[in-house]
Amino acid sequence: MTKGIILSGGFATRLRPLSCVIPKTLIPVVNKPVIERQILLLKSAGVREIVLAVSVMADLVKKHLGNGEKLGIKIEYTDEKNPLGTAGAIKLAEDYLKDDDFFILNGDVIFNFDFKEMIQAHDRYKGLGVIASKIVPDPSRYGVLIVEEDTNKILKFLEKSEYTPPDGKNIPMPINAGVYLLEPDIFQYIKPNKKVSIEHDVFPILVSEEKLYHYSIPGIWKDIGKPEELLEGNIQLMKDILKNLKEKKENLIDENLDIEGKALIYPPVTIGKNVVIKKNCRIGPNVIIGDNVYIGANTEIKDTLIYNEAYISKNIKCEKAIIADNCLLHDGVQLVGNNQNLVILSSFVEVLDNVKLIAPPNSSLTVCHHDVVRLDVS
């Protein structure tokens, strides 16, 4: 029976400060931790047992998911004191995974495809494994795959720093989507108790032995490793879920939403449980709101992700922003990002009356957890 392992032990530095208080894999996408979404997709392909390769903030992941009972799947955890790299982490789980082929997932990618089709692709190719691929316009921040069109064999695997685009210009290329289906023979290629990267140290060898194939995944795909990608991934997944719900005439707005008078909602919008929206608000498009959130009158929110337990007072404007859990925005606050850069509030941030936080043109503006932001009156 196919099992699975989810890699969720990196430091997530590019997602700081959001990842300082919550491990990347527990960050919500459309109001559900990314790892839960991955587990449910594995489950729907018949996977019944998984291992979580946790390291940084392992306790929080264990506390949230426990033995998996809540999700109807059996979860084991590896004991990785210091991050051992992607392959080192897999090697630690050898005892759980040595009997059959298994899925490996990077714990920070969003997708919505049928894993059974990847199993079928592996049965057809009969290699040592299959890597899920996706064509992206800018492949420079991913592992790039050079593939043989007619056989789907991978001819070269070039991890980030190893790929130079022709003429220095990015062109769309298939990249490693961070989902693999591998045979247990893989363990022979990984030295134990050492920091080993599957991308740098293992895949290139398998490719040189002509044992790796790729499977081009349909539908959405996003790595949420950076805040801009996290917001974009939330929006992409929300649209994808809504497309499927449309036939059932359902949406992603909680039926008990407490909305006052003339507040307007412009889809696509997701709203969690126990949310209050006061009068004359304009919410959307591209807004995801978690549970237990209050939004005061005359507030405008678009292109924004709001986690749980936020108190957003009146006369507020939020555009291109991420507001983590338990933030408090006082009257007249403005959070304004731009196309490339966001305004990001980590957990428990308080922004006092009339503060305007505007992202500069070349970087996001971030506020660390528990900070209080006030008008500079000096």
Ligand code: GDD
């Ligand atoms: N347990 C454990 N231990 N997990 C780790 C470790 C480790 O030492 N290092 C990284 N991980 C986990 C991360 O938590 C993440 O879920 C996954 O492995 C991938 O690491 P990232 O740091 O997110 O890598 P990346 O996004 O730069 O690149 C990887 O993903 C791309 C697709 O999103 C590579 O696999 C690329 O080839 C790929 O294109």
Ligand code: MG
């Ligand atoms: Mg990543």
